[in-house]
Every structure is written in structure tokens, then in C-alpha cells.
Amino acid sequence: MSKDSPIGIFDSGVGGTSIWKEIHELLPLEHTIYLADSDNAPYGEKPEEEIKRLSVKNTEKLLEMGAKIIVVACNTATTNAIKHLRSTYNLPFIGIEPAIKPAALYSRKKCIGILATKGTLSSELFAKTSDLYSKDTKVVEVVGSGLVELIERGRKDSPEMEKLLTSLLQPMIDAEIDYLVLGCSHYPFIIPTLKKILPPKVSFIDSGMAVAKQTRLVLRSLDLLTESRQHKPEFFTNGDPHILDRIIPAPSDTFSISYMDF
Template identity: 60%
Template sequence: MNTQQPIGLFDSGVGGTSIWKEVHALLPFESTVYLADSKNAPYGKKSKDEIIALSKKNTEFLLEANAKLIIVACNTATTNAIKVLRENYNIPFIGIEPAIKPAALHSKTQKIGILATKGTLTSELFHQTVQNYSQVKIIEQIGHGLVELIENGNLYSTEMTQLLTSYVQPMIDENIDYLVLGCTHYPYLIPQIKEILPKHIKIIDSGEAVARQTKYILEQNQLIQKEPNTALFHHFFINNPPEVMQNLLGNNFQVIQKDF
């Protein structure tokens, strides 16, 4: 492997672009290849075996694209499949887990909320993590329908507002002081969630931590691109119509629709 090879990222859809943005901001000299498996979104409703099979397929796509490191930019895929991926492929993997630790350590009310998919909240890895913070009451809420609305381009819809209110209000009533977002799609909902939450409740997502961990692992493996790269590129692939992802990324990057 060499430093000019790209970082690979995959998600069940467009949500992992929230992770890509943090990685790109911290590591501007790194080329990237992003894979959005929107055709199969959301992963949170699928069985563990299905999630593993899809994650292997995505990994092999990124390996063919010459990735030097792969970010599993999906909480559900991380919690259900990353162990298997690390056992089967000889490449560094970075996973995405709900940022329960900082919320639990800083909570003054000793109550935190987590909004995530069913696939994340029912996973073995998530339950192991929760057990480490038994001193804190964790109010879990499955975000039924949120990923589908985002994937369909209905980010600012009446239905979205109604769903978010129904999920977040019970947590407010429980006196949480931190809300953890456990899905990479959900950072795109932060402006709307802030309108529902009282100002003292802080929102935490995993993006910055993932970017820092990516930088650390690249440095440890001597794979980091430290200087401007004349061959720099960013490739975005999606197996559904590209308009929603294009809107999230803006006009500086081209999204390619490709069947995989």
C-alpha cells in the first residue's frame, strides 16, 4: 500500500457523508471513495447475516477501488459486521459506534438519550457498551422511518418534524442532558432536533471522533498523505438515483449512479 491510495467509506446510504465531511475536513490531502448502498437502506431492519453479507460486498467494492483503509460509516454495519470484516480482510477498518462514553461521563442528570436504528440498539456490541455505564440511565429510542425520509429527500417534511418530536419529547420528559445520535444519517437532522430540545441538552455524534481515529490509524500504519496530492480525487458511488446525495454534498463533487 502507498499513501496516495484512497480512504474507502461505505454506508447503507447517504448518511455516512456526514462522516466523510469530518474526515475530509481533518485530512484534506487524502483521496476518498464513498459507497452508498441506498438500494438496501436501511440496514437497521435487516438480519445480522444480511448485514454481514452486504458489508462484505461493500468492502470488496472498495478493495477493488484500491482503498488503503475502510471506514464502516454506518452504526448498524459496525455493530453487526466489523468483527467479521476484520477477521476476513487484511486492511485497517474504522467503525462507528454511538458516542455513549462522553455523554455518560459528562451527564449531570445521569440520564442520557440515544436515538438509533433497531439494528444498532439490538446488537451485541451496543449492549456490551451500555453495560460499561450502568451508573447512567440510558433512554433508547429506535428512529423508525427517519433513514427512509432522508434517503427519499424528505429531510424537511411535516412527517419528519412529527416523528422527531414523538421520539425526542419523551427523553426530554425523562430529564436527559445529552442526546446521542447513533446513526450516521442523523447529523443531518441536528438543526431540526435543536428546535425541539431545550438549550441545555447537548447533542453528540461520532463524526469528529471517527476522523481523529482515522488519522491516528493512518499514522500508525505509515499510510497518511501529509502533503498536497496532485492526484487527489473524491469518488462517490450510489446504487439509487443520485439527486439526494448530490444535494447533501453540493456541486463541488460528482455523484455517480452505479449498480453494485
């Protein structure tokens, strides 16, 4: 592996592009390769062994493409599979976990909400993190059932999405949370709808920038930060490329998208 090898990123679909955006902005010279496993989305309702199998599949493909580091841009895959990946492969993995710590720290009302998938909220890693950082804070956990599916279908701004979120978020509104942790990399794309439903006092926290900074830190510590020219980001999906094209937070002429069966 060399400094000019790519940063590999994978997610259960298009949501992890919210993580890619932060990495690309912080490390613009780096070559990034993104895998959207949309054909198998969502991961959140799958059993742990299936999540591990899919994570291994994605990892193997990124290794074939020469990745020097792999970012697991999926909360469910991180909480259920990253320990297995780190023990199996000899390269660094960066995971993404719900940002419970800053939410609990900043909350004045000591009442926060966590919107995440079933796979994340039921994982051992999430339980440990929540117990560690939210002892003095009321935590309202809500499973975002159906949200990833709508986003993957290009329906993130639809009336259907607003109706579903209105129903899901009612327990958080009733509890008067002041911070909402977005525990899935898909969810930053529905912040405009979340703002329409939740009181203005509610702040949102996701893990994108923290993941980007950790990626830079690890690459720097291994002397693997690139010193060459900027590369054009590459995106690959086994789903509909048009949906990925519409959701990537960058001008369409600055990256490439290809369909790939993986």
C-alpha cells in the same frame, strides 16, 4: 497498497457523508471514495447475517477500487459486521459506535438519550459498550424507525420528519435528558429539527470527529498518510444521485457523483 491509495468509506446510504465530512476536513489531501448503498437502505431493520452480507459486498467493491483503509460509516454495520470484516480481510477497518462514553461522562443530570436503529440497539457490541460506560446513568433508548427512510428520500427538513421526531422523542423529553447521542450517521442531518423539538439544554453528540481522528491515527501508524496533492472526492451510489448531491456537506463543484450498480 500505497500512500496515494484512497480511503474507502461506505454506509447504508447518504448518512455517512457526515463522517466523510469530518475525515475530509481533517485529512484534506487524502483521496476518498464513498459508497452509498441506498438501494438497500435502511440496514437497521435487517437481520445480522444480511447486514454482514451487504458489508462484505461494499468492502469487496472498495477493495476493487484500491482502498488502503475502510471506514464503516454506519453504526448498524459496525455493531453487526465489523468483527467479521476484520477477521476476513487484511487491511484496517475503522468503525463507528454511539458515543455513549462522553455523553455519560458529561451529563450533569446523569440522564441521556440514545437515538439509533434497531440493529444498533439490539447488537452485542452496543450492549457491551452501554454496560461499560453508563452504569451510573439513566439511558433512554429510542429506535429511530422511519428516520433513515425520510432522509434517503430527501425529506430531512419536512413536516413529516418533524411530526415523526416529536412522537419518537417524547420519552426523552419526559425523562429530562441533557445529552442526546446520535447513534446513526444519518442523524446529524436532522439536528436542526431536533433542536426545534428538544429543550435548549439538550446537547448533541455524534462520533464523526472521533472516527476521523482514529482514521488519521491508524494511517499514520502504518505510514500510509498521503504526501501528494489533494484529490477530488468521489461518491458512488446505487440510489438517486440527486439526493446524495443535495446532502453532501461540500460545494457541488468540489466532488464527483456517479451512479453505480453494486
